Amino acid sequence: MNFAMLDFSKNYFxxxxxxxxxxxxxxxxxxxxxxxQAVTHPDRYVVAADHEKRVSLQASTQVNEAYRTLKDPLARxxxxxxxxxxxxxxxxxxxxxxxxxxxxxxxxxxLAEAQSSPNPHAAVAxxxxxxxxxxxxxxxxxxxxxxxxxxxxxxxxxxxVRKLQFLxxxxxxxxxxxxxxxxxx
Amino acid sequence: MPLLQIAEPGxxxxxxxHRLAAGIxxxxxxxxxxxxxxxVAETLPDAQGRHLLPSVVRFSAAxxxxxxxxxxxxxxxxxxxxxxxAKRLIGRGLAEVKQLGGRLPxxxxxxxxxxxxxxxxxxxxxxxxxxxxxxxxxxxxxxxTLGGPLAGVVITxxxxxxxxxxxxxxxxxxxxxxxxxRLLSEPTAAAVAYSLDHADAGTAEGIHAIYDLGGGTFDIxxxxxxxxxxxxxxxxxxxxxxxxxxDRILAQWALEQAxxxxxxxxxxxxxxxxxACTAKEQLSSAPTADLMLTLPDGRQWSATLDRAAFExxxxxxxxxxxxxxxxxxxxxxxxxxEVDAVVLVGGSTRVPRVxxxxxxxxxxxxxxxxxxxxxxxxxxxxxxxxxAGNRPGDDLLxxxxxxxxxxxxxxxxxxxxxxxxxxxxxxxRAQTFTTFKDGQTAMAIHVLQGERDLVDDCRxxxxxxxxxxxxxxxxxARIQVSFEIDADGLLRVAASELTSGVTARVxxxxxxxxxxxxxxxxxxxxxxxxxxxxxxxxxxxxxxEAQRVLESLRAxxxxxxxxxxxxxxxxxxxxxxxxxxxxxxxxxxxxxxDARRALEQACGRYVERRMNQxxxxxxxxxxxxxxx
Numbered sequence: 099m100n101f102a103m104l105d106f107s108k109n110y111f112x113x114x115x116x117x118x119x120x121x122x123x124x125x126x127x128x129x130x131x132x133x134x135q136a137v138t139h140p141d142r143y144v145v146a147a148d149h150e151k152r153v154s155l156q157a158s159t160q161v162n163e164a165y166r167t168l169k170d171p172l173a174r175x176x177x178x179x180x181x182x183x184x185x186x187x188x189x190x191x192x193x194x195x196x197x198x199x200x201x202x203x204x205x206x207x208x209l210a211e212a213q214s215s216p217n218p219h220a221a222v223a224x225x226x227x228x229x230x231x232x233x234x235x236x237x238x239x240x241x242x243x244x245x246x247x248x249x250x251x252x253x254x255x256x257x258x259v260r261k262l263q264f265l266x267x268x269x270x271x272x273x274x275x276x277x278x279x280x281x282x283x
Numbered sequence: 284m285p286l287l288q289i290a291e292p293g294x295x296x297x298x299x300x301h302r303l304a305a306g307i308x309x310x311x312x313x314x315x316x317x318x319x320x321x322x323v324a325e326t327l328p329d330a331q332g333r334h335l336l337p338s339v340v341r342f343s344a345a346x347x348x349x350x351x352x353x354x355x356x357x358x359x360x361x362x363x364x365x366x367x368x369a370k371r372l373i374g375r376g377l378a379e380v381k382q383l384g385g386r387l388p389x390x391x392x393x394x395x396x397x398x399x400x401x402x403x404x405x406x407x408x409x410x411x412x413x414x415x416x417x418x419x420x421x422x423x424x425x426x427x428t429l430g431g432p433l434a435g436v437v438i439t440x441x442x443x444x445x446x447x448x449x450x451x452x453x454x455x456x457x458x459x460x461x462x463x464x465r466l467l468s469e470p471t472a473a474a475v476a477y478s479l480d481h482a483d484a485g486t487a488e489g490i491h492a493i494y495d496l497g498g499g500t501f502d503i504x505x506x507x508x509x510x511x512x513x514x515x516x517x518x519x520x521x522x523x524x525x526x527x528x529x530d531r532i533l534a535q536w537a538l539e540q541a542x543x544x545x546x547x548x549x550x551x552x553x554x555x556x557x558x559a560c561t562a563k564e565q566l567s568s569a570p571t572a573d574l575m576l577t578l579p580d581g582r583q584w585s586a587t588l589d590r591a592a593f594e595x596x597x598x599x600x601x602x603x604x605x606x607x608x609x610x611x612x613x614x615x616x617x618x619x620x621e622v623d624a625v626v627l628v629g630g631s632t633r634v635p636r637v638x639x640x641x642x643x644x645x646x647x648x649x650x651x652x653x654x655x656x657x658x659x660x661x662x663x664x665x666x667x668x669x670x671a672g673n674r675p676g677d678d679l680l681x682x683x684x685x686x687x688x689x690x691x692x693x694x695x696x697x698x699x700x701x702x703x704x705x706x707x708x709x710x711x712r713a714q715t716f717t718t719f720k721d722g723q724t725a726m727a728i729h730v731l732q733g734e735r736d737l738v739d740d741c742r743x744x745x746x747x748x749x750x751x752x753x754x755x756x757x758x759x760a761r762i763q764v765s766f767e768i769d770a771d772g773l774l775r776v777a778a779s780e781l782t783s784g785v786t787a788r789v790x791x792x793x794x795x796x797x798x799x800x801x802x803x804x805x806x807x808x809x810x811x812x813x814x815x816x817x818x819x820x821x822x823x824x825x826x827x828e829a830q831r832v833l834e835s836l837r838a839x840x841x842x843x844x845x846x847x848x849x850x851x852x853x854x855x856x857x858x859x860x861x862x863x864x865x866x867x868x869x870x871x872x873x874x875x876x877d878a879r880r881a882l883e884q885a886c887g888r889y890v891e892r893r894m895n896q897x898x899x900x901x902x903x904x905x906x907x908x909x910x911x
Contacts, residue, residue, distance in 0.1 A: 115902055130902070132512045136680055137901045138894065140709060140770040144435070144464045144670040145302065147832055149883040153890050155769060157898075159709045166707070277610050 109181060110164035120178060120237075120244040122168055134161045171237050172262045175244075179256060182247050193260040202264055205229070209272055218279045222272055229269045236262055302434035302671035304464065305425040306472070306663025309414060309438055309452065311370040311499030311525060313630070314338050315657060316421040317664035318429060319673070324476070324664040326657045327428050335656065336424075338498075340416045341365040342405030350420040359557070362388050362549045364403045368527060369417075371499045372399060372410035373455070374448030388549040414455035422461055435464040437667040439659050441500040442468035443520035443686045445732050446744050446774045453771065464670040466771040470495045470504035471515060471681055472662030473628040476653055478508055479665060489623030490516075492612075494641050494649065495659075496604060497629040499525040503608045505615040505622075511678040516615035517705045518686045519607045526563075526631030529597050533559035533588075536596060537574050541584040551579055566593050567633050594636045601640050608644060614705050625649040630656050682707050685772055687742075691764055692729035694719065696738045701766050704734065708772055713765035715781070722754040726762055728778050749778040751785040821872040829863055829879045836860065836886065839893070847892045859885040 111118045114130045136142075138157035143150050167173045180186035193199060205225060212221035236258050243251040243258070306324075308315045313335040317326040326334045333352070341354035342364050349357075358365045366389065372380050377391055377399040390402040400407040418438070426433060438461075440452050449466055456463045470493035477491070488508055495502040502520040506513050534555035538547055547555070554576055562572035566588070575585040612619065625645045632638065632655050641649050653661070666681065668674055684707050690700040693716070701712045718726065726749045733741030752760050761781040768774050779786040836856070844853060859882040866878045 128509075132509065132680070133901050133904070134898065135682060136512070136678060137897045139680060139682070141465065141670055141680065145672055147883050147886075148880070149887060150890050153894050155709055157894055158770075159711045159767070162707045162710055273613060276613065280606055280609050 110168055110177065113161070113164050114168060116168070118178075118181070120171075120175060120241045122174065124169075127165070127168055131161065131165045171233070171240075172259070172266050175240055175255065175259050175262065178244055178247075179252065179259060182252055193257060193264065195257070195261065198261055198264075202268065205268060209268070209275065212275065213279065219276070222276050222279065225272050226269065226276075229265050229272065233262060233265050233269075236265075301673055303426075303429045303431050304435055304437070304664075304667035304671035304673065305422065305429075305433055306437045306467075306660050306665070306667045307418065307421050307439070308469070308472075308660035308663060309370065309417065309440075309455075310338055311368050311497055311527060312338055313498070313656065314417050314421060315660035316425050317657070317660040318425055319664050319668040320429075324479075324661045324668070326660050327424050329424060336417065336421060337367075338370065338417055339365060339367045340369070340413050342403040342408065344404045348405060348416045350416050359550065359553055362553050363390055364405065366401060366403070366408070366413045368499055369410040369413040371523070371527075373414055374410075374445070374451035375399075388552050411451050411455045411458060414452070415458035418456055418459035418461060422459060433461065434671055435462040435667065437465050437467050437472075437663045437670065438463060439467050439469045439472050439663050441495075441497070441520065441522055442470050442502040442504050442515075442518040442683075443500065443522045444772075445522070445687055445742055446689075446772070447742070448522065449772050453773070463771075464667055466773075467663055467666055467681070468502070468504065468515070468518065468683055469497070469500075469659045470502045470518070470628060471506065471513065471683055472660075472666065473626060473653075473658045474504070474506050474508070474513060474662065475665050475679070475681070476658045476662035477624075477626050477650070478513075490617055490621055492608070492622050492625045492645060493628055494604075494608065494625060494632065495520075495628035496631040496637060497525050498631065499523070499527050501525060501604050501607065503604070503611045505611050505617055512680045512682065514682045514707070515684045515705075516617060517611045518684055519611035519614065520686070521603060521607055524600060524603055526629070526634075528600050529563055529631065529634065530556050530559040532596050532600065533563060533593070536588075537576060537584075537586065540586055541576055541578060543578055548579055551576070562588060563593070563634065566590050567635060597634070597636060601637060605640060605644050608641075619644075619646055622647075627651040628655050628658055683770075683772070684708060685710070685768055687732045688734055689730070689732050689744075689766055689768070689774060690741075692731060692738050697736055698731050698733070698738055698741055701764070702768065706768075708768050709770050711765065711767040713763050716762045716764060717758045718752065718755065718760045718762070719757050721757050723757070723760070724752050724754055725750045726752060726778070728764060728776070730774070730776055744774065745776065747776075747778075749780065749785065751783070752780045753783045753785075755782075818872070822870055822875070825872045825875040825879070826867060829867060829875050832879055832882060833860060833863060836882075839889075843893070843896075847896070848889060852888065856882070856885050856889065 109118075113134070114127060116122060116127065116130070135158060138154055138161055140151065140154050140158055143154040146154070167177050176186040205228065209222070209225050212218050212225065215221045240255055240258055243255040303318075305316050305318045308317075315326045315334060315336065317324055328334045329336070329351070336351045337355040339351065339354040339358060341349045341357050341361060343349075354365055355367070358367060376397055380399070392400045392402050392407045398409050398411075400409055401413075422433060422436065436456070438452060438456055440449055444452070453463055453466060473493050473495065474491055488510075491506045491508065493502070493504045493506065495504070500520065500522050501524040502518065504518045505516045507516055534552070537555050537559060538551075543551065558574045558576060562574050565572035571587050571589045572593075573585060573587050575583065578584055612622075622645055625641065625647060627638065627641065627649045632641075632649075632651065638649060638651070665679075669677055669679055684705045685702065686704060688700045688704045689702045690698045693699045699714070701714055702710055716726075727746065728749060729738070729746045730744045731738060731741040732744050735741055749762060752762070759782075762778060763781055764776065764778045766774060766776055777786065837860075840853075840856070848856070859878075863875075863878040863882050866875045869875055
């Protein structure tokens with residue numbers, strides 16, 4: 099991000115005083131988020147001078163961005179890649195795993211057919227469950243790779259992140275479809 | 284300077300200083316004001332003991348505008364000069380309003396303009412000006428009760444209000460001469476009131492769904508409360524769905540039955556709406572209701588409506604609200620059994636059918652033990668009291684979200700989302716784009732809000748141009764567009780070309796809002812009428828502010844100036860303090876203000892270091908907690 103940070107030398111893990119790695123203690127993360135917002139949030143500076151308001155706004159924004167990044171496995175993995183290699187750059191690349199890509203195409207087809215199936219809600223739910231299981235398995239692999247961030251492991255992690263991006267896009271489309279089906283009844 | 288308070292948690296920098304503050308629920312049909320007195324938040328009545336203020340304003344050529352009950356009483360006889368439901372119009376274009384709300388019984392001037400103006404005997408008025416009259420009346424009521432000027436107010440807005448509607452609401456407050464501490468989402472305000480109400484019973488923690496059906500807007504918010512911190516997990520709704528629509532659909536039914544649905548005049552429309560509203564209220568307790576109308580040709584028409592028929596008419600509207608509930612649950616990643624409590628807010632939740640269907644969706648009876656008309660104002664008053672600094676030691680904190688995604692137009696009429704809906708605010712995000720033609724020196728930036736992929740299906744918030752891009756081959760320029768949303772949910776957009784440093788920055792207002800110039804003109808008009816010596820008032824305010832800054836800075840420097848500042852920095856700050864102190868007897872408000880801003884500038888690094896120190900000490904407390 100290009101917005102003024104309070105302390106440029108700190109990364110998000112340091113800000114939240116959490117160990118650098120893919121595995122994050124969700125309860126502790128949430129607790130520290132609340133603590134940091136309690137100190138930085140603009141609501142604490144409503145009657146303050148303009149400059150203090152500005153610092154508070156920047157700090158609170160930064161805390162929100164850090165929390166969002168650390169909370170979400172995909173964002174966290176991308177962030178870790180950028181910390182380790184200086185480049186999260188996975189946007190324009192696609193996975194090279196043929197079997198995985200084939201499976202994704204099938205999943206997409208199932209989703210496309212779900213709308214016209216007799217029980218569309220159940221059909222979409224099945225796809226979502228499948229996606230969640232696949233993501234969880236990949237998350238587990240990532241935890242191992244980031245625990246020992248050798249160049250070879252980081253290359254493998256980058257490939258997994260590409261797959262996770264696929265799954266994430268598919269999940270969002272499935273959820274949008276769920277909303278669409280919901281609106282129809 | 285609240286940074287002082289953080290150094291000593293629970294201690295106000297100036298404990299003797301109590302600031303007067305109020306919470307305002309600016310509703311579509313009714314508005315309220317509440318304040319905290321002796322630790323209790325209460326809505327304030329008028330001289331006749333009435334708490335609700337109908338959101339109706341009557342304008343006339345000779346006299347000042349009339350607000351509330353007397354205006355409502357005149358609505359039938361003077362429909363064109365009596366403006367009701369201005370909240371439906373605020374921050375919207377006329378075409379949009381007509382599409383959403385059907386026929387409007389007013390005369391619009393230049394209906395194609397971005398901000399519609401209503402022609403009245405008191406002039407051509409924008410919805411912002413109409414709302415400002417309501418705000419003035421409520422603020423006056425609070426000041427009369429509290430016996431002094433308000434330091435600031437919290438004004439509630441529907442969670443689902445978009446940027447233009449929020450900005451217009453804030454403009455109305457500016458026009459009414461009010462200092463807005465914060466715009467607060469109505470459901471979040473209600474949650475605050477409820478959790479304090481249930482705090483003793485220990486039932487407040489957990490996940491709450493707030494179903495808020497007002498006169499003209501519907502909101503659903505899913506919140507999680509953990510030790511005084513409310514996190515809004517998802518907000519959804521429909522900013523053009525409310526109890527007024529129940530009336531409208533019922534009025535339409537009556538007019539169709541009476542055979543005048545096409546030829547109804549303003550007066551008949553109003554009459555039908557009032558008859559519908561009365562029938563709706565009767566049907567909340569009685570099995571049937573009678574409707575009577577005097578038709579344009581003088582005939583009397585009457586009919587009896589039973590509850591089942593009424594429910595058949597409104598069910599499609601309730602369906603819309605329930606679909607929004609399901610989407611909010613999905614967005615929050617919360618399943619129905621995980622919801623610990625469902626709270627009803629808004630006068631329209633008195634309709635038994637609404638309660639019945641909400642209970643069926645959530646599988647539990649909803650709570651409605653705080654008056655659904657007053658609960659939002661009460662929550663807003665508590666928050667106003669907190670923001671004013673009157674509740675030292677209270678760890679209540681609200682973390683709200685933006686309800687709708689924000690993005691910009693890209694090639695082919697598509698929207699590129701920069702900030703997704705339900706992002707916690709404040710939030711900032713930036714993205715880099717490039718030019719698509721060789722030698723391109725300007726780029727149009729079109730800011731949009733909404734969930735759809737096509738530009739035409741989203742709300743256009745603003746358009747601006749970044750000029751002076753150095754002519755390069757297509758794809759070589761790097762244009763960074765950044766969005767910043769503050770704690771009021773208001774957006775600011777900036778664009779800059781990274782290789783040359785060319786910058787453009789906009790406050791997002793133009794498309795549907797008033798320009799700063801228009802507001803300034805309206806303000807100076809109203810000040811001439813008010814007759815108060817504005818110059819003297821500004822000087823007084825600047826002096827108070829300057830003294831406050833000086834006093835708190837002296838205290839801060841004594842405490843940690845030596846630890847956090849080197850000699851040169853300290854000298855710079857002290858020089859700026861001396862300069863500000865020298866202006867205190869000046870009668871030039873600008874001179875005092877400039878000196879204060881110079882001092883604040885000089886304190887820049889100091890303030891940042893203090894913030895860092897506050898974070899350190901808060902996290903140290905966390906570490907201790909973790910070991911316990």
